[in-house]
Amino acid sequence: MAPFTKGWPVALWVVLLVGCAAHRPPPAAPAPLQEVERFARFEVGFTVPGITSAPDDVPVHARFVAPSGREMDVGGFPVAGGGFRVRFTPQEVGEYHYRVQAGAKEVASGRFLSRPSSRRGFVRRSTVSAHHLAWEDGTPFLPLGENRFNVYDPTWNQGQQSATEYIAGMAARGMNTLRVFIFTDCEREEPEPGPQPGCLEPRPGVFDPEVAARYDAILDAAERHGLQVILTLFAVGFTPGETWKSWEDNPYSTARGGPAAMPDDFFDRPQLAERRLRYVLARFGASPALLAVDLLNEPEWDGNVGEATWMPWAVKLAQTWHAEDPYGHLVTVGSVGLHWNVDGDERPWYASRQDDLLQWHLYGKEFYEVHALAAELTRKVAETWGYDKPILLGEFGYGGEDRRTYDHTHVGIWVTTFCGAGVLAHSAPPFTEDSDVPMTPERGRHFRVLADYLARLPPGAPLLPQEAPPASPAGTRAWSMGRPGLQALWVMGAKQGYGEPVSDARVRVRLAPGEYRITWWNDVTGEVLSREQRLVSEPEVSLTVPPFVRHAAGVVEAVR
Structure with a gap:
């Protein structure tokens, strides 16, 4: 009996422990990870208890660690109604970890899962052609669209449309790019005096959340409709004593x-602009619809700011952007170009590695006539081609163009495209005849036909501009772009008799031996003019252009 008496308490404890274990609730299952698609936006909202400084003065930094181990830092921003937000777009598939700090205090942390998606991601410089842009998968991207600089103001939009309606209309017209200004002149005089709708920064370092929401809406609409946005950081507001571009209404004045x-005091101190740069990157940089940040618009025509003044400023801001942007957005400057300079010229900026997208603009009575326009566009693309960068005609237009044909717009977008550059037509109510043309449905149709023509071309490597093919009769011009086995052609009738039917035009092209399909289109209506197949054995072939008025487009495609 003694052994049993000594051992029974141990047995009792075992029974009790087993019973307790049997009644203990199972551990709670871990909360499921939040999931977002690759290239979709992930957001973290949070508050910062005990802050005493103004919301825009609170430094917010977040670090995201990708599945590959890559670390990416992004900023945050205050939101209307209180609190802060961090935005991030995953570029890899898998689990991400993040931590957010406000000052020295950690205010949020967590993880999420990025899953595969069909989203196209960001547009960057092509890895196969120095002169082109491309989507993440390598598909070429050639900008075609509008400089509708204050699209957030319906009073300036055709039909008084909202920004989201206007962007939907751009997509329906085949456009893929919109250039927008962040206004620096913060007071509007027309149609009624009041705050400028595009003034993001009414006081230095203080950002208007309602205005920021307008830019959010533009980027969101652009993403839904497949458009890219060029956001101009400083535009309109460096001219002392002028109403429209008033330096006196600039928050830095x-x-x-x-x-x-x-203005020179501002440009001599680039650190003044870095708050806006970082705010734009934190708030809008996560959007795959943001194609580029355009640091400055037309300094030559806004304050007569010289190249020697603005170029060092632009280099410093571009360095900051490139160092802090985890997405690889492009940087550009919307200067007028080498045909209009104040103090030196832009060539050092064009050559700088900080300039990703070489941009210039073209206006003026010398180019109202379409043959002069075509010649100058061709010359200017060739003039800047040697910098081995994508080229963008960021603005062009003529307010006095014939509203029956919109031929100035038509010639501008076709010639620039065939020269290998992107092109944005300026659109605005007709305030200034030299430049302002509304984007009516009739004008927009010309973009649709060009976009449809480009979409018909077989997919593949980017098309590069070719040497101009000889064309007849005298005065007829032809442009060509292509790659092995494919040539795209655009033919423009001579200045003499322009607008009359042309029935005897020919173009001589160089082709490798083989069989080719040759198609010609009416480049205004999109109607097919002719189709044929031809066996080619000679190195040079004369192609007959079917009868056309003003211009026509063709494609020569190898079939075997």
Whole structure:
């Protein structure tokens, strides 16, 4: 009995422990990871208890660690109604980890899962052609669209449309790119005096959340409709004593309580602009619809700011952007170009590695006539081609063009495209005859036909501009772009008799031996003019252009 008496308490404890274990609830299952698609936006919202400084003065930094181990830092921003937000777009598939700090305090952390998607991601410089842009999968991207700079203001849009309606209309017209200004002149005089709808920064370092939401809506609409946006960081507001581009209404001007007495004082201190740069990157940089940040619009025509003044400023801001942007957005400057300079010229900027997208604009009475326009566009693309960068005609237009044909717009977008550059037509209510043309449905149709023509071309490597093919009769011009086995052609009738039917035009092209399909289109209506197949044995072939008025487009495609 003694052994049993000594051992029974141990047995009892075992029974009790087993019973307790049997009644203990199972551990809670871990909360499922939030999932987002690759290239979709992930957001973290949070508050910062105990802050005493202004919301825009609170430094917010987030670090995201990708499945590959790559670490990416992004900023945050305050939101209307209180609190803060961080935006991030995953570029890999798998599990991400993140931590968010406000000052020295950690305010949020977590993880999420990025799953595969069909989203196209970001547009960047092509890896196979120095002169082209491309989607993540390598598909070429050639900008075609509008400089509708204050699309957030319906009073300036055709039909008084909202920005989201206008962007949907752009997509329906075949456009893929929109250039928008962040206004620096913060006071609007027309049609009624009041705050400028595009003034993001009414005081230095203070950002208007309602205005920021307008830019959010533009980028969201662009993403839904497949458009890319070029966001101009500083535009309109560096001209002392002028109403429309008023330096006195610029938040950095001492006239408005800012730190700079004159525009040159602002450009001599690039650190003044870095707050806006970082805010734009934190708030809008996660959007795959953001094609580029355009640092400055037409400094030559806004304050007569010289190249020697703005170029060092642009280089410093571009360095900051490139160092802090985890998405690889492009940087550009919307200067007028080498045909209009103040103090030196843009060639050092064009050559700088900080300039990703070489941009210039073209206006003026010398180019109202379409043959002069075609010649100058061809010359200017060739003039800047040697910098081995994608080229963008960021603005062009003529307010006095014939509203029956919109031929100035038509010639501008076709010639620029065939020269190998992207092109944005300026559109605005007809305030200035030199430049302002509304984007009516009739004008927009010309973009649709060009976009459809380009979409018909077989997929493949980017098309490069070729040497101009000889064309007849005298005065007829032809442009060509292509790759092995494919040539795209655009033919323009001579200046003499322009607008009359042309029935005897020919173009001589160089082709490798083989069989080719040759198709010609009416480049205004999109109607097919002729189709034929031809066996080619000679190195040069004369092609008959079917009868046309003003211009026609063709494609020569190898079939075997």
